[in-house]
């Protein structure tokens with residue numbers, strides 16, 4: 001005879017009832033639904049607490065590769081909430097775990113890093129419900145929402161049927177190149193995660209369901225170089241790069257999802273009267289389609305090779321070679337995920353439940369976020385907003401407004417998490 005019995009429920013009934021899809025029918029909410037309903041009320045009650053966390057976290061600098069101080073602080077906050085086993089992994093991600101059942105494993109993450117260099121003044125200023133400060137929305141909002149979820153899970157005794165991993169991760173912004181995610185999905189929890197949710201920045205029911213991938217390179221052209229007058233007739237790496245840029249500028253993009261290219265930075269040169277020994281450019285390719293990205297990669301390399309060949313052909317008497325080197329700045333992988341995917345439909349249903357005809361009407365979109373990595377591995381993943389309103393992300397004038405319904409951000413996340421992970425009820 002079993003000594004204990006647990007029941008897996010998902011708050012579908014609650015969601016369906018409140019969303020009105022079962023209107024006209026008498027529905028009795030399950031115990032699981034009632035637990036979720038209690039947690040939703042707690043999240044609303046905790047709105048001011050969430051904002052206080054958001055401000056405190058924001059005032060701890062977290063530049064790319066220097067997230068450690070904020071990570072230690074975040075770990076302390078989780079331990080204080082009762083997550084005694086909270087740990088920091090080899091690359092700096094903070095990991096706490098809720099539940100240890102055999103149901104699905106859901107990872108919920110918020111990135112700790114900002115785009116701001118170390119010397120940035122990260123103090124915040126607050127006037128009523130408006131707070132200004134670098135990183136206050138992107139992503140102190142996400143981190144604070146994650147903490148509030150952690151708090152309410154403990155307080156209400158809401159336990160997943162499987163596992164919920166609460167993660168403050170490193171390396172989301174450009175230079176970080178998703179290194180936090182790479183480590184989590186390949187080294188820390190390989191093949192263990194069934195669903196992934198990233199909470200990133202303020203806003204309503206924006207569901208990032210498709211990943212915009214990118215390939216970014218520094219391409220360096222080099223040769224011996226020489227005097228502009230004395231060595232005239234020698235091949236010129238800067239001219240080769242100019243020819244290559246002209247070919248890149250003329251590229252056609254493949255059909256299908258939006259695909260883009262950009263030469264964003266050019267560098268090089270010694271003086272006006274020198275054939276420079278070196279010139280370089282930074283190039284960004286983007287697409288939602290992995291095939292299109294591969295195709296564009298090939299077209300980029302062809303354009304560069306053509307530029308060099310033309311420069312060599314221009315000066316057949318020159319014996320000076322031109323070499324080309326590609327250094328990868330960042331690779332953000334992409335992959336297909338349909339808006340019919342279970343995780344996307346679940347998020348839409350959760351948003352519909354909160355919908356007041358304003359900010360919580362669900363809409364799906366494509367972006368480049370931490371969810372890129374799991375999506376590229378075929379793991380169902382979305383990025384959602386954390387409630388409230390904001391603007392000026394990645395600038396020092398960034399602001400956040402704690403709107404009257406800002407608590408819907410954590411509620412949105414909780415509904416999705418419990419729908420995916422299930423709720424374990426005590427016998």
Ligand SMILES: [Zn+2]
Pocket residue numbers: 111138139172200201
């Ligand atoms: Zn962000």
